[in-house]
Amino acid sequence: MRIFTASRGQLISLYRKIAENPLLIITSCSSLIISLKSILNQLSTTENELTKAFLHISQSIKLEVVILHELLSAQIAISDLMFLESLLSLNRAKDNLDKLRKLLNSKGSTSPSKQLPLVAWLERFYAHLLSKYTLYWFEILVRSASNLQEIEETANSENLNLVANITRFQRESNALNISLLFDTTCQSFPFLGHGYVLRGSVGDAPKGIESIPPIFNAPLGSSLSPVDIYTIVMQINSTLHLSGDDKIDVSDILKQPRYVYDEKLNHTYYIKKLECRVFLALVYEGLKSHKDKLINEFISMLTDTICLHKVVNLLKQHRQQFSSSPSTDRRSLRSLFFH
Structure with missing residues (x-):
């Protein structure tokens, strides 16, 4: 449990850092990914020692880390106009989001009518990147489609x-x-x-x-x-x-x-x-x-x-609701993801 607590604390610190400086999510993706890899390695070292009672905790934290890793990787690839790498990272992020949602639902942690703020935030991040991907490659997608209306209908189905x-x-x-x-x-x-x-x-x-x-x-x-x-x-x-x-x-x-x-x-x-x-x-x-x-x-x-300022806005707004001490900031972000 000590490793799970440490990993969760590192993730909360990472979210807090992004909330304090929204530009990190586009200027420092590589360093954020390094931090996530460190957390994932830390969790993997205990895999053989886990009892069945802790598997759910381990799996949910790992999925969260993997999703963040893929979303940040997608941001890097999209901003460098790397078509295939962007698409693959977005697909992997979506697959793992589905797994995380299914895992949390299976344990009664949430319900379709009341989604965990963490999952909602990750889905917002994904939706922004998907809309950005569609925008950057829209003209390429149009050329490959049978008609413009087909692509426009697909774009209209996106949240953004x-x-x-x-x-x-x-x-x-x-x-x-x-x-x-x-x-x-x-x-x-x-x-x-x-x-x-x-x-x-x-x-x-x-x-x-x-x-x-x-x-x-x-x-x-x-x-x-x-x-x-x-x-x-x-x-x-x-x-x-x-x-x-x-x-x-x-x-x-x-x-x-x-x-x-x-x-x-x-x-x-x-x-x-x-x-x-x-x-x-x-x-x-x-x-x-x-x-x-x-x-x-x-x-x-x-x-x-x-x-991606709007993606970070949820973190930033929630933090600003609380007073100035670092411990309060940490509690505010923790409450955001663990209602």
Whole structure:
């Protein structure tokens, strides 16, 4: 029981750390995964010594650790636009979520009408990553489907439909385009396309403005004009400080959108760094205000979703309900997962 208690304490500390700094969930996934592996190894060393009475506790904690591991692995793969790795991690996370739910139900720990906060939080994390995956590869999924309606119906079935949110805002705000662009230069091997690439494939890495290609465009089926791509990529290179490694500059995520008005084109641009390698660009005809409330609220909403701030929000809000002592913070997070 001492090992179970220690493992649970380490998990609570990890949740608390994420609650205190929401950006950790996208900037420090690798270090969080290392911590989870350590907990899993700690649990595995006692496997042969467990009595039947403790198996349920051991299995539930292990499943929780494995699910978190897969979700964080999926976040890393999605942000690096790794199609197959993302899909496999998401599938494994879903399978283990189903196992955890079944295990807890079988022991009478919960019921379909009253779900444990822990399971609800893990499912929210999974739903956000799934919607992000659908958004980043939506155009690839459309190409592989028999018709666009089929993919749209699948996206609509998700708890969070980022594609619908973006396309709706594009129509309502009369944007010429809302696009996501991906920086292909921050990797040690050539970028060979947006989608699944066979292992061992070789080719030349894109150069110039082609090194930051659009991966999603609204209206659906449209594309950015060459002059708009050029303007956006030049702004990304000159003002949003692309880095040459996989480390993310947290200050870039926290910055206000870059606002540009091109008099010659009569286009207004809002450009925002969402993740280490993913950028948001909104293009409007004519002169728009850099303080436009609706546009800035939309950019803030999408940033919070892509950066998984909304996933962390449950932890953060719960912690803020309690007073300032570390012991109280620990109790508040413990109560969140063990009602």
